[in-house]
Amino acid sequence: MDWTALWLSLQLAAWTVVILLPVSVFAGRALAYRRFRMKGLVEALVMLPLVLPPTVFGFYLLVAFGANSPIGQFWREAFGGQLVFSFEGLVVASVIFNLPFAIMPAQRGFEAIPVEVREAAQCCGMSSWRSLLKVELPLAWPGLVTAMVLTFAHTLGEFGIVLMIGGSIPGETKTIAIAIYDRVQAFDDSSAAIMSAVLLAISLATITIAFWLSARVGRRLS
Amino acid sequence: MALDVRARASAPIPLDIAFRVEPGELLALVGPSGSGKSTMLRTIAGLWTPTEARVMVNGETWLDTATGLDRAPHRRRVGIVVQSYALFPHMTALANVVSGMGHRPAREREEQARRLLALVHLDGLEERKPAELSGGQQQRVAVARALAREPAALLLDEPFSAVDRATRERLYDEIRALRAHLAMPTVLVTHDIAEARLLADRMVVIEHGRVVRSGETGTVLLDPAVMRSMGLREVSSILPAAIEAQEEDGLTRLATPAGPIWLPRVEGGTGDRVSVRVLAHEVIVALGRPEGLSALNALPATVREVTAGEGPGAVVSLDIGGCAMLARVTRRSARQLDLRPGTACFAVFKAMAVARGDIQPAKS
Numbered sequence: 001m002d003w004t005a006l007w008l009s010l011q012l013a014a015w016t017v018v019i020l021l022p023v024s025v026f027a028g029r030a031l032a033y034r035r036f037r038m039k040g041l042v043e044a045l046v047m048l049p050l051v052l053p054p055t056v057f058g059f060y061l062l063v064a065f066g067a068n069s070p071i072g073q074f075w076r077e078a079f080g081g082q083l084v085f086s087f088e089g090l091v092v093a094s095v096i097f098n099l100p101f102a103i104m105p106a107q108r109g110f111e112a113i114p115v116e117v118r119e120a121a122q123c124c125g126m127s128s129w130r131s132l133l134k135v136e137l138p139l140a141w142p143g144l145v146t147a148m149v150l151t152f153a154h155t156l157g158e159f160g161i162v163l164m165i166g167g168s169i170p171g172e173t174k175t176i177a178i179a180i181y182d183r184v185q186a187f188d189d190s191s192a193a194i195m196s197a198v199l200l201a202i203s204l205a206t207i208t209i210a211f212w213l214s215a216r217v218g219r220r221l222s
Numbered sequence: 223m224a225l226d227v228r229a230r231a232s233a234p235i236p237l238d239i240a241f242r243v244e245p246g247e248l249l250a251l252v253g254p255s256g257s258g259k260s261t262m263l264r265t266i267a268g269l270w271t272p273t274e275a276r277v278m279v280n281g282e283t284w285l286d287t288a289t290g291l292d293r294a295p296h297r298r299r300v301g302i303v304v305q306s307y308a309l310f311p312h313m314t315a316l317a318n319v320v321s322g323m324g325h326r327p328a329r330e331r332e333e334q335a336r337r338l339l340a341l342v343h344l345d346g347l348e349e350r351k352p353a354e355l356s357g358g359q360q361q362r363v364a365v366a367r368a369l370a371r372e373p374a375a376l377l378l379d380e381p382f383s384a385v386d387r388a389t390r391e392r393l394y395d396e397i398r399a400l401r402a403h404l405a406m407p408t409v410l411v412t413h414d415i416a417e418a419r420l421l422a423d424r425m426v427v428i429e430h431g432r433v434v435r436s437g438e439t440g441t442v443l444l445d446p447a448v449m450r451s452m453g454l455r456e457v458s459s460i461l462p463a464a465i466e467a468q469e470e471d472g473l474t475r476l477a478t479p480a481g482p483i484w485l486p487r488v489e490g491g492t493g494d495r496v497s498v499r500v501l502a503h504e505v506i507v508a509l510g511r512p513e514g515l516s517a518l519n520a521l522p523a524t525v526r527e528v529t530a531g532e533g534p535g536a537v538v539s540l541d542i543g544g545c546a547m548l549a550r551v552t553r554r555s556a557r558q559l560d561l562r563p564g565t566a567c568f569a570v571f572k573a574m575a576v577a578r579g580d581i582q583p584a585k586s
Contacts, residue, residue, distance in 0.1 A: 116308035119269050122295035123302045124322040125371055131296075134321065138312045 001194050004171050005179035012087070012175060013155040016094040017148050020102040023095075024147045028106025029136070033118070046104070049097040058164025061093050065165065085167050090175075093165045094155050101150040105214070109143015110136065142213040149213070153206040156199060225279050225375045225407040229265050231272035237261060237431040243375075243407035243424075250410045250422035250439070258431040259411045263377045266409070267302050268295035279374045279407075299325075301368030305380040307360045309352040315339060315363045316348040322370035338366040341403070342396065358389040362396070369404075376408040382417060391579060394420055415456050416499065419443060420582060440546075457502040457537065459548045462584060465494045473518075473573060479543025480521040484573045488581055499580035505549035506570040507538055509559055517572045523547065525565040528556050540569050 031043065049057060065083035066072050075083045083089035113136060121131040137144075159177040166173025168182060176195055183192040223245035231237040237258045243249040251259040264270040266277055268284065271292060277285040284293045301322070309318050319335035326334065339348055342362035352360055361381060368376060382390045398421065401408075412418050418425050419439050426436040427448050435448050440460065442448055463476040465488060474488040476496070488496060511520055523540040530536045536556045538549045547569050551561075561567070 114306070114308065116304055116306050117310065119267075119295070120302070120304070120308035120310070120367075121321075122269070123267055123298075123300055123371075124367065125296050125299075125324045126321070127296055130324070135310055139310075 001191060001198075002174075002176065002179040002183075005174050005176045006195070006198065008087070008171065008173075009156050009175040009177070012090055012094055013152045015091045016098055016155045017152050019091070019095050020098055020151055021144070021148060023099075024102040024106035024144060025132075025137075027103045028140075028143070028147070029110050029132070031103065031107045032110035047100050050100045054097070054158065054160025055164060057097060058093070058161040061096070061161065062164050065089055065092070084165060085169060085173060087166075087172050090162060090166045090173055093161055094158065097158065097161055098151045098154055101154050102147045105143045105147040105150065105210075106140070107143075109140035109146075112143070113139050142216045146210045146214045149206045149210040153203050153210075156202060223280050223374075223405075223407070225266070225277075225409070227262065227266055227275075227277050229262060229272040229275040231261075231274070231431075235261070235431050237272060239426075239428060239431065239433055241426050241433070241436065243409055245407055246401075246405050247424065248401065248408045248410060248422045250412055250418035250425040251428055252412055252415060252418045252425050253428035253434075254413055257428045259428050260379055262428075263302070263379050263409060263411055266298075266375060266377060267300045268293060268298050282374075299371060299374040300377055301371050301373035301375075302377040303361070303364045303368050303379065303381040305383055307352075307364040307381075307384075309360055309363055309367070311352055314349050314351055315344060315355065315359075315366075318352070318363055319366045319370045322367045325372070335366070335370060338369055339363070341369075341400070342366050356389075357385040358393060361385060361393060365397075365400070374406055376404065376406055378408065378410045380411055380413070382412075382414075387579070397421060415443070416458075416580075419460065419499075457548055457550060458499050458580075459502065459546055461498040461500055461542075461545060461547065463496055463498050465490050465492055465496065467492065478521065479545050480523065480569075481543070483519040483521065485576050485581065486573060486578075490583075495584035497582050497584050498576060499582075500547060500571055500576060501580075502537060502548040502550040504571050504575035505540075505547065507540070507549050507551055507555070507559065507561065508568045508570050509565075511568055512570055515570070517570050519573060520568045520570045521547075523567050523569045525561050525563055525567060527563055528561050530556075540567070542569055 062084060063069065064071050067076070067082050072083055081088065083092060117135065118131065121135045126134060157177055159181065162173065162175050162178060168174045168178050176199055180192050180195045183195065225243040228240040229237055235256065235258055239258060239262055241249065251262060253259050261270060265272055265275055271285065274287050275285055276287070283291055284298050285291065310321060313321065316332065316335050316339065319338055320331045323331040323334065336348060339345055342365055344359060344362050344366070347355065347359060352363065355363065382393055385393065410418070410422060422439050424437060425439050425442050427434040427442060435442050461478055463478045463483065466475045466477045466482065468474055472487050473484045476483050476485060476488065485498065490496065506517070508520070521542045523542045526539040526541050528536055528538050530553050534552050534554070535550055536553045538551055538556065538561055540547045540549060549569060
């Protein structure tokens with residue numbers, strides 16, 4: 001059992017969730033309420049990581065994050081170090097490829113709030129912020145929790161992009177999914193089996209919570 | 223303190239409407255669905271902005287498209303009650319009412335909210351969530367929440383259409399009682415002409431985004447153009463009456479300006495004043511006092527006006543002791559009886575033709 005890899009995976013998943021929570025609230029809310037030109041295109045872009053093979057996605061990120069790319073240079077000047085083959089790079093990649101998991105359930109959560117209820121909040125004198133805190137979040141939170149649980153679980157299990165962007169540096173980019181692959185390559189089946197079982201248990205638990213919560217959204221608002 | 227609204231738009235529906243509501247006055251916007259009446263309320267509340275509009279409340283400008291001034295909805299002091307009530311489902315009745323009190327110091331809010339809930343007779347139900355309240359109770363929470371904002375204008379958008387008839391009658395009484403406490407201009411949107419008549423001082427009849435007629439409720443309802451837009455089945459007139467005697471066979475004798483009428487038991491004491499709504503299609507016009515007829519009520523009348531409709535029908539406007547009564551007859555009958563302004567006749571209707579819900583305590 002590679003505890004370092006598990007700990008790294010949990011850290012990666014936690015950072016991804018922390019960064020994506022505000023993104024899911026504001027992007028989900030905007031996509032749920034607003035109508036604007038190119039909304040279809042924006043939604044398609046958010047969905048893209050769902051359909052693109054992780055290796056393809058990883059390849060483009062690798063090119064975009066490379067030391068000679070504008071993003072890579074900016075990163076080095078701003079924070080030092082590099083984006084590829086580093087934990088920071090994994091976090092950035094993880095945030096991007098989790099956008100659909102973070103935004104879509106949040107958007108559904110906000111969409112489930114009847115428009116009259118949002119208007120009532122305005123007519124009660126609530127500013128947009130106050131309405132978000134007092135009315136919308138209390139009604140949409142199961143959607144947001146679902147979003148965060150899916151993001152967390154998906155990050156734990158991601159393999160292709162992590163390998164492309166981060167390689168397999170122990171303690172830096174070697175996540176548990178990579179470690180399992182590594183053990184299998186080394187014919188260490190018993191370690192792979194234990195780690196797989198741990199990952200299975202965590203994933204199953206998070207998904208169960210997600211489904212239970214999304215069932216609650218419907219019940220609360222009916 | 224008045225509310226002054228003017229709005230013009232070409233989409234989503236053509237609209238060109240203006241009206242003014244005085245403080246303490248209740249104005250009904252009446253019209254079929256899709257006529258633009260709810261759009262006017264949304265314009266006042268700031269939930270929709272027409273191409274050209276001006277909303278003035280209390281001398282404050284909330285919206286003026288000419289100058290580009292457009293105050294956000296949460297900065298307009300409006301109280302609004304909509305058809306679905308739009309209560310916050312995760313909050314108790316009390317919290318719903320408190321949520322409209324952002325303008326008050328925090329420590330006063332709960333006490334004032336309790337007072338408002340008591341005003342709409344919901345004391346004891348403060349801790350219930352909307353899902354645990356009946357339709358009528360939810361509507362009252364919505365009214366209390368609208369009042370919690372201490373609105374400069376109160377907007378009621380079909381607030382009675384989601385409850386059953388019995389509840390509606392009770393809520394009417396409640397709104398009428400509440401009006402004594404309301405100093406702001408109130409706008410009621412409804413497609414129900416009886417509701418408008420019961421609650422409003424003045425009405426504006428809207429059709430296809432335009433004002434067909436506006437004025438005092440009683441006057442507007444006698445207008446043939448209004449009758450057509452409201453549907454002929456609904457055409458009726460209000461007869462002021464006072465209870466004279468409760469008779470042994472279950473009938474009540476009432477005095478009207480044109481003589482006595484009999485109706486099935488009307489609850490109340492001698493001298494109580496009531497308004498009796500008589501549907502125009504229940505009224506028969508006779509040239510002489512009818513004999514050998516089962517209908518109990520025959521009031522002497524004079525024809526004011528005969529308005530022929532587009533079909534075979536006509537509406538005869540009768541003067542009975544200074545009040546107006548409408549009768550729907552066929553054009554053929556009007557011709558055969560030679561009804562014309564000034565013709566002396568009798569207005570005949572059955573005691574049983576007046577439904578219980580059509581008899582209401584007179585508006586003071």
